[in-house]
Amino acid sequence: MARLVRRIGRRALAALLLGFLTHAAATPALAVPDAAPVVVLGVSGLTWSDVSTSATPGLWGLVGDSAVAAVSVRTVAVVGCAADGWLTLNTGVRTDAPRSEGGGCVAPAELMGQGTVSRWSDIGLLGRQSSYDPEFGLLAAGAARHGCASAVGPGAGLALADARGQVARYSPDLQTADLTACPLTVVDVPSSGLEAAIAKVRAAAPSAELVVVGLPNGSAPHLQALVVHGSGTGLLTANSTRHPGLVQLTDLTPTILNALGVSTPDRAVGSVLWTTPGAPHQAAQFDRAAQTIDRNVTAFYWLVGIGALVAGGLVIAFGRPRWLLLVSASLPVASFLANLLQWWRFSAASLVLWIGVIGWAVVVGTVARFGPWRRQRLGPAGFVAAVTAVVLAADVVTGSRLQLSSLWGLSPLDAGRFYGVGNVAFGAFAMSVLIACAWVASVAPRRRAVLSIAGIGLAAVLVDGWPSFGADFGGVLALIPGLALLAAAVAGVRVRARWVLIAGAAAIAAVVGLALADWSRGPGRRSHLGNFVQQVIDGTAGSTLHRKLDANVQSFAGRPWLAVLVALVVLLTAYVVIRPGRRATQLFETEPVLRSCVAACLVAAVVGLAANDSGVIVLGICCAVALPLLVDAMRDSATPALRRTRK
Incomplete structure (x- = not known):
């Protein structure tokens, strides 16, 4: 019995040391950001089951030449709203938006005016009451260090609002937007308009790093789809999850800033994504x-x-x-x-x-x-x-x-x-x-x-x-x-x-x-x-x-x-x-x-x-x-x- 215990102990110690050395050596090698612009397309409720050759041919064409992942979009509540997801991108931590009197989701369009968040005081009050202590305007402030950022659509306006609820560059829809005016452009895309949005971005800014991400939509929680085109192929992973092909929504904020050459702020809880070998179906699983x-x-x-x-x-x-x-x-x-x-x-x-x-x-x-x-x-x-x-x-x-x-x-x-x-x-x-x-x-x-x-x-x-x-x-x-x-x-x-x-x-x-x-x-x-x-x-x-x-x-x-x-x-x-x-x-x-x-x-x-x-x-x-x-x-x-x- 004593011999068996010693044998088990030696093997456990060997596994412990092997794991330590593996984690110690697994330092991600991040690509040096170039001058290419970054365009983020956010789509409420975009799961991997929605991506197919028949339903989304344009997105499907990107998948094989992109880095992909399933993204956990949990915000403050398990069931999140679209506005929660956009504000989480804004702050780099889990953030929630005001709810209706019945407790339902409030659409981003009801919170966003022409370049100004109309209910910013309500959002700020929720932030002060939140145990996650969000710093509003974190993404906008980081992007400003590299030039400017453009918001297209109400959800994108929430993501790029500064600490006062103001959006420096705002367009109500993609038709009137200039996708090359700033190093960063964030677009709120309705699910029915995703294919058209992808086509427009690839035509107007063919060298842009394109990020397509699913956001919560107020229904039963699902892992959403994430496709990053222009920075390699394989599976996206992050220190916040440590599982190739699975990331969190809070990882996108430091990743976007890193692509602009801005280091991760201390207040952002996520980590910069990097790419590892793998097939897209692994993310869908x-x-x-x-x-x-x-x-x-x-x-x-x-x-x-x-x-x-x-x-x-x-x-x-x-x-x-x-x-x-x-x-x-x-x-x-x-x-x-x-x-x-x-x-x-x-x-x-x-x-x-x-x-x-x-x-x-x-x-x-x-x-x-x-x-x-x-x-x-x-x-x-x-x-x-x-x-x-x-x-x-x-x-x-x-x-x-x-x-x-x-x-x-x-x-x-x-x-x-x-x-x-x-x-x-x-x-x-x-x-x-x-x-x-x-x-x-x-x-x-x-x-x-x-x-x-x-x-x-x-x-x-x-x-x-x-x-x-x-x-x-x-x-x-x-x-x-x-x-x-x-x-x-x-x-x-x-x-x-x-x-x-x-x-x-x-x-x-x-x-x-x-x-x-x-x-x-x-x-x-x-x-x-x-x-x-x-x-x-x-x-x-x-x-x-x-x-x-x-x-x-x-x-x-x-x-x-x-x-x-x-x-x-x-x-x-x-x-x-x-x-x-x-x-x-x-x-x-x-x-x-x-x-x-x-x-x-x-x-x-x-x-x-x-x-x-x-x-x-x-x-x-x-x-x-x-x-x-x-x-x-x-x-x-x-x-x-x-x-x-x-x-």
Whole structure:
């Protein structure tokens, strides 16, 4: 067993170093901007399913000779309006526009006059209330440093309005516009006029770098199409997403400014796009995958919850079937492994997705139940936990390919994040790391057990928090106290108040160090950790903290039944740890590390609740992942583990 642990540790360390070197070497080589003008055509609701030889022959003709991507147009709300998208281009951060009295979208034409934004005071008020703290006029100010910029149509006027709501050069439509008057021209194009607009641009300014981008249109969220003609071919990518062929709307502002020779402003959260090899159909597949996950994710959550309750209840009541419980506990890791099948390439994508999830859960659960560790009390649960932790660690080190558009992973439609350890994945990762550490501690002598927990814990914290990997601010704050508690208990150290303070200080120091390291990489290359440091320097961090606190509170208010259920589970678990009954006491005496494992999981889950903006969802995920594994470990029908004399 010890040899197996060392082998796994060496391979995990090798993967960690390989991932670090890969990310360190992946510095984008940006083309030096030339004197060619830049023309941006914005079209509301232009998805890749709209692009074809019959419907859009002019755009289709550009695709093969352009760089392309699917673009996430999430603004402040998941469902955005066209005016939101134009204002997001204006500021370089997520920005929203006024809504109608009924809460619907207000068309850009209703906000734009002749060269002046008519409701600029309303827009400014929303900006001051926004936690994203937009700086209006950022795109216009940057373009002015290179000469001038022309806006054509009301949406383009919103994009190029300055800090006072004025547009220096404005034309109401493309027919009266001069596309060569300024280095930058932004055009608001109706979907029915896209082909004519492309033809006019190519005729009037054949050397221009042409950008065609889809914008939100107030309907169900989709990833939109992005085509950049004149700067190479392949797939567009950005540091903000780290997935070739997938970018964010906020990336366009620094990219446009870069094409004009203007460096990325600190207030812009996006990054400059660059081109990597790839085919256009790869960009189109991102939206297909995201839509499929969106249709199936609720059913998967119900499956995980009901499966854990039913299987756990049967094991508690009758001592069996353990296999079903372990298969249920393997569903979270199976949701990531299913993406290895690339199910989105199939015509029956949902069917292949479910086949992959159930198939992987059966494989992992079966190996856990009947593997050589089956007679160890923590063996089967520890195996499932170890597989989950290793899969997630390997995924974030190699680019988060398994998490993106997975049933327990990251949604490009919600656009909370595109890489690293998300709040849902954190619950699975943290609980799995702690249970896997407890498994190792249960089969190793005390000294080796403590060293193993320290080594695994250090690797887990680096994977979770390093900006190029997990980039998880709250996860580090939650992981370190849980690991410290488990290590102290295994070492036989009595946990006192000063140890709690030391663990908390270490977690804060680790987060600060990681954030500063990320900030030092400069604008456009930072993750949200480094961006937060810049916000602290600018004095705007308060709005971000307020937004995260508000999201945390709303997670309880919006799901009261979940909050009550999770609270009951947490209180019951805490009571079992603090004041175990007779049967629990006998179990803890049989396997002393088990009580410490439950306590460590509880601490990490509660701290994770406070440190992440998903609030009760994080705590619920931790419970859903940990409880089936702990129920299996605490089963009464299992062969008791032999007492070991620790040295």
